[in-house]
Amino acid sequence: MGAGKSTVGKLLAKKLDRRFLDADHVIEERCGVKIPIIFEMEGEAGFRKREAQVINELTNEQDLILATGGGAVLFPENRRLLSERGTVIYLHANPTELWHRTKGSEGRPLLKNGDPKKILENLYTIRDPLYREIADYVIETGKPSVNQLVHILITQLELSA
Numbered sequence: 488m489g490a491g492k493s494t495v496g497k498l499l500a501k502k503l504d505r506r507f508l509d510a511d512h513v514i515e516e517r518c519g520v521k522i523p524i525i526f527e528m529e530g531e532a533g534f535r536k537r538e539a540q541v542i543n544e545l546t547n548e549q550d551l552i553l554a555t556g557g558g559a560v561l562f563p564e565n566r567r568l569l570s571e572r573g574t575v576i577y578l579h580a581n582p583t584e585l586w587h588r589t590k591g592s593e594g595r596p597l598l599k600n601g602d603p604k605k606i607l608e609n610l611y612t613i614r615d616p617l618y619r620e621i622a623d624y625v626i627e628t629g630k631p632s633v634n635q636l637v638h639i640l641i642t643q644l645e646l647s648a
């Protein structure tokens with residue numbers, strides 16, 4: 488959460504003239520309510536089921552840039568689908584950066600049950616190895632701006648094309 492998947496993904500797609508979808512937005516559209524309401528009504532487990540369904544469907548699409556939600560890597564099946572069907576970019580940021588970027592934002596229910604900085608540190612410890620397991624590229628996002636990241640990504644993708 489806060490690494491820049493939604494923001495950088497959208498801009499990257501625009502620059503590359505590709506279709507962009509954000510898994511969280513797809514889930515919200517399908518449910519007709521925002522993510523915090525889904526968590527309230529169905530719990531995290533209900534949200535994860537919907538997320539897994541969307542990842543299964545959207546990883547079948549060609550030429551799509553997909554921003555996942557931060558917890559999508561938790562399910563082994565999601566990791567398998569992302570890894571086998573796509574090119575996976577891990578936008579890396581340390582927990583302090585993630586905290587700064589998510590501070591005050593609404594819509595991230597997992598950060599509401601306690602000290603957000605501690606929660607982000609715990610999630611980072613669990614998730615960082617999972618992202619690294621499937622990442623084709625690990626991109627450091629601490630210093631570059633969003634626009635610089637798009638440039639870095641395009642260069643990386645062109646270099647390995």
Ligand SMILES: Nc1ncnc2c1ncn2[C@@H]1O[C@H](COP(=O)(O)OP(=O)(O)O)[C@@H](O)[C@H]1O
Nearest residue numbers: 488489490491492493494495588628631632633
């Ligand atoms: N490289 C960056 N430098 C500074 N701010 C960033 C960077 N990447 C993202 N942000 C900001 O951090 C916030 C969270 O970004 P977002 O795209 O929603 O992250 P994610 O989808 O990974 O949770 C947004 O306000 C965004 O503008």
Ligand SMILES: O=C(O)C1=C[C@@H](OP(=O)(O)O)[C@@H](O)[C@H](O)C1
Nearest residue numbers: 488489511556557558594595596
């Ligand atoms: O990290 C997580 O478990 C989540 C991240 C969110 O997406 P972002 O990573 O885009 O904030 C969203 O999917 C949901 O609130 C759960």
Ligand SMILES: [Mg+2]
Nearest residue numbers: 492493511556
């Ligand atoms: Mg997002």
